[in-house]
Amino acid sequence: MVTPVTDTVAPRHPLARSTWRAPSRDARDTLFMLALIGWTITPHLFHLPLWVTGLSLVVLVWRGWLGWRQEPLPGRATVLGLLGLAAVLTFTGEKTLVSKDAGVTLLVVLMALKTLELRARRDALVVFFLGFFLVLTTFLYSQSFLTAVGTGVSVWGWLTALTLAHIPAGRPTIRQAAGLAGRAALIGTPVMIALFLLFPRIGPLWPSGNTATRTGLSDHLELGSVADLASDDSIAFRIRFDGRAPAAARLYFRGPVLTDTDGHEWRAQSLFGGRSPRSNGLRSVNVEQRGKPTAYEMTLEPTQLTWLSMLELTPPQSAGRGVDASQGVQALDGADVQPLADLDLQWRTRRPITQRVRLRATAWLDDRIVGAQPADLRENLALPPQFFPRTRAWARQWLHDHPGRPQQGQAIDVDGVVQSLYGYIGSGGFSYTLSPGAYEGDPVDEFWLDRKVGFCEHFATAFVVVLRAMGIPARLVTGYQGTDPDPVDGYYVVRQSNAHAWAEYWNPDRGWVRADPTAAVAPDRIERGRAIQPRPGFVGNAIDSLSPGMVERMRTWRETLDNRWKDWVLGYNRNSQFDLLKKLGVSTPDSDDLGRVLMTVISVAALFGAGAAWWDSHRRTPGQRQTRRLASALRALQVHGVQVAAHESPGVVAASLRRRFGTAADGLAARLESMERQRYGPAGDAAAPDWRGVKAQARALAVALATAARAGGVTPARASP
């Protein structure tokens, strides 16, 4: 029995009907929400299967069409059928329904299908909350600045949709709703900043298996995996040297050392475990000290891996040299990573690197690992029996044909053989390419003897196989080589595309010596430290032809921005929180201090809110303000029976004063009348109202009246007609 009366329908111009019919408010709101859902799921479409894109798009367009035509929505059976289909497709594609990708796939499909159940605006709450969750899942894949801007638009849109749903009357424009939602978000921003800065950051509540995409080196290598990595232009880490940066050709970053092979795959020996016999032997790494130290600082991207790629060679503190505090690898900012090195100087952390970590370390570029155990060396000679028959034969033949072959009772001239192999690679028709095509059969045989087209990993593995076949202990080392040519904010950028593989062989006199066969075929790759670049796309080509170097410069700008973004926003962690507290004057900050500061800030903000509400509730219209001021200015006359009613303007009050008190009230009345002219008269008399004068005159009048009354005379009120 409730009758809304304010809902009016604006009359439509008769001509307007024939050309374009504005959608009803419901249809408009629905279309807005569909567009918003489209915008929110767009970033997901790049990494989700194609059918998700298709299905979502079809459903959204279909729903939009139904909304536009105001036709009935499909029944529950259709929606459930589509959902079942999506679940089956997800399961066949992902083999599970609980992984991250599968979850996001289902979420996107669910979101699209939920629109088919969207009957009333207020029923849409599920969609709103699903929308906010979908925005969050975007961050599982990317947290770049661009993503932040895009999702910022999404959040604004969702708040706008939420606002539209709660203005049931009339036809508010989307711009109006967006303004209101934006205002709420803007008021909420200080709260966000305070919580972001001070909410205690804790580690994951439970281990999540497949967190983010892992890019980077791993403890095994199959031919082709480094090439995959090399086509990835994302940043692996940044490095800053204390002094001058060493030449690019000397910047080898040592990652996993791969010793064991089954013919196809090369594996690192398990670290920190008891399997390796070397744990019984040497307790510390033997490093031959040469040259000068190079101190550096590294900023690692969160790769979700435990591998570190330190500048060759970065020995641990226990390496037996004159120990000083600058040696070894130290995590800065109190990051909890505990870098550890093993005897092969592979560095690992105890836990995956889930946030940006800064490390400080000292390297000796000329150092070599010496003093290997015979058992270790035997492992570095092993070759799987059925593999590489032709390469082995070739190696024996080569050793036989070339100088440096072992004479009776003499050791091999290892360095000489390696040099001769360099010569073979340099002149043997090898070529270096990122996309050598797939190798079938025995990859090393095929590469070394037949096709001779390959990437650093092909050269390095073949090189190790050849050396082992000759009886020279050798192993494969993966890591990064070189940096971007110019530093950004003092940091040299090392990308995944700088990933590299090289070899190490054992020289009984010198220890483990690095051998990089890639340098023999593509010296440019090593000397300038330039990673192989995939060919730029069409747009890149066009920009580059207009302004040479533009693409490169734009990339530098983008990455500077990206670096700042990562430092200030993404890299903000527990340690940054404690630093902030230190700056605020807390000498030994802990979580309790964070909580205290946060509670203080929240209390102050709440007080502010209460104050604003109090102020708002005392807001008056100009008319109300004037009445109140008038009443308070004339309070002195209250005892003489002067009351100001809400509807009386200063002029009306003046007239009644004149009537009651006659000429005695002239001064006061004149002032009130001038006030009346100011407020209601023609423009031009724009002086501020003289409240003080009115008050003084009113007091004077009150005094005069009181004096007259005391004198026993006739009160002016009775004297005047």
Place this chain on the structure above:
Amino acid sequence: MLPRESQTLTQRNIYIVPSRAGLAFCLTLLLLLVVSINYQLSLGFALTFLLAGSAAASMHMTHGSLRGLTLHLKPLVPAFDGDAAVMEMVVTNPGASRLGVGFGLDLGARPIPLAYAEIAAQGQTSVHLGWLAPGRGLHGLPLVRAESRYPFGLFRAWTIWRPAGQQWVYPRPESPVPPWPQTDVAQGDDKPAARTGAGTEFEGVRAYRRGDTLRQVVWKKAARTGEMISRETAGAVQREMWLQWGQAQGLDTEARLSRLAAWAIAADAAGHSWGLRLPNAELAPAQGAAHRHAALQALAAW
């Protein structure tokens, strides 16, 4: 709660709690926070906290959309039994425009159905709220509730107002109007008809007055003197009509009241002078709206 003629909404009489959607939103935020912590998503934290901040701001906006409004009840219009009694309220807004404020009457139904209004900045809007009174008589007004979930629906702010005033509900007039009671003149104590209007019986002459008909003019005299003279005549025989309880015999109480109400309205519409006689009350014959209301009120209260 004392009944008031008007109510200004302030911190003292606006209540606010999170709505069910608000609680669901809270759970969503918790979920977002857990995911952000577990995947160490800095932007996830930012999103969660931005939403939390916006929700806190929306609480103030929800409260602010009611704060400062003044509700004022316009004079009540009596209703007939079975029809909706309509309360007209004027909502005065001293501040910025208010969107999504709903008004409803607390009649026991949950949720209370609301009529939404948009109140312009420093403007007034009238809101009509209808309700079905339980029967004829004089009834207290139901509680008025003004509610807002604007802008995000996460909080529900409301106020309750007991408007001062009482709603008359008259007996439902019988329809169609039954024939006039034949006994109206025959009743013994009927006084002689009052003569007031334009009749035919000659009584005297007087000067012409505007509005006299041509037939009233004494043309002979006018021709002789040039002055317009009118005859004064007696009006139509207008009896005072009495509507009486006994005239509606053979019916039950409510039907009798219905019939009397129908007669009263018909008599008033016909311009008769009529009186009402009930077993415990008597209304002297008269005419006009005030008389009609008095009679209908007497019937309603019987």
